[in-house]
Amino acid sequence: MEIITTHLEADFDGLASMVAAQKLYPEADLVLPAGVQSRERSFLAEHPLSFTALSSLNLADITRMILVDAQHQDRLGLLEKALKNQHISVHIYDHHPLETTNPLLPMADYCKVDSVGATITLLCEELQSRGLTWTPEEATFFAIALYEETGQFSYPNTTPRDFQMGGVLVQTGADLNQVTKYIARHWTPPQLDLFHALLQSAQTLNLGHRRILLTTLTWPDYVQDMAPIVQQLAQLHGADAIIAAVAMEGKVQIIGRSRH
Structure with a gap:
């Protein structure tokens, strides 16, 4: 078969x-x-x-x-x-x-x-x-x-x-x-700006057979709904997992995603 x-x-x-x-x-x-x-x-x-x-x-x-x-x-x-x-x-x-x-x-x-x-x-x-x-x-x-x-x-x-x-x-x-x-993603302009900024700062680590994407930055304004942005970054890079940390408005948002 x-x-x-x-x-x-x-x-x-x-x-x-x-x-x-x-x-x-x-x-x-x-x-x-x-x-x-x-x-x-x-x-x-x-x-x-x-x-x-x-x-x-x-x-x-x-x-x-x-x-x-x-x-x-x-x-x-x-x-x-x-x-x-x-x-x-x-x-x-x-x-x-x-x-x-x-x-x-x-x-x-x-x-x-x-x-x-x-x-x-x-x-x-x-x-x-x-x-x-x-x-x-x-x-x-x-x-x-x-x-x-x-x-x-x-x-x-x-x-x-x-x-x-x-x-x-x-x-x-x-x-x-x-x-x-x-x-069509229907992302807002602030989401698109953040997506491109995270894309520019992304780094890939190879841990064993896994590709881990790390991306961090400080952002001047609060952006709602980061999860689909982070998911798209992982998809784009073909990463097994991603960790994104964004400091905005005095707080740090950390989002992790894994394909496993």
Whole structure:
């Protein structure tokens, strides 16, 4: 049995990359390890995908696991157990920085990890190279993932390849009205200012196999609802955990988030 999966608490990039990967591995089932983020749940409610329930699987039957937007076994939840299967084949597609100490990498028969803004860029490039196509509906889904993961092409890890793929997706039918519907954050100007300031001050620590993001600063005015800002910073960096400390109006707000 072949499965395609992504990380826990799947985001648009992980979900869209699963759909794209199924075009490369048409015999594989789509399996979520656990959890989907809130806007992604709204999308799936309107645009259901054909997932195979994890509870229906015999993990011992899995012979190939295709990981997208992930390269760490500890982000796979219960599916991590399948990696103990004898002679299991592992294929990896990811845009986060390659970590050579990752114990999963030596197990991989195929590994495509590249420094672009989104994993969906890598998968769409692979589809193009093989002469495989997608529908306008899929182009819209892929574009939502690309725009979301790159912060509408504003994040510093965005590359010319991401811009080029955005153009390709529009040319092949992506509906930008739908893209806007699902990626709009509705942040206030003060929240956006704080987000960019925290982004500039962020530092990454590698503790074992974990990537921890630390960001601290002093801010002149009080900003409400820091939690989604901190969550977005962690997503952007592909961090396993984040700790943000902001001093404002005589108090220090400390927010921590973890993917585990």
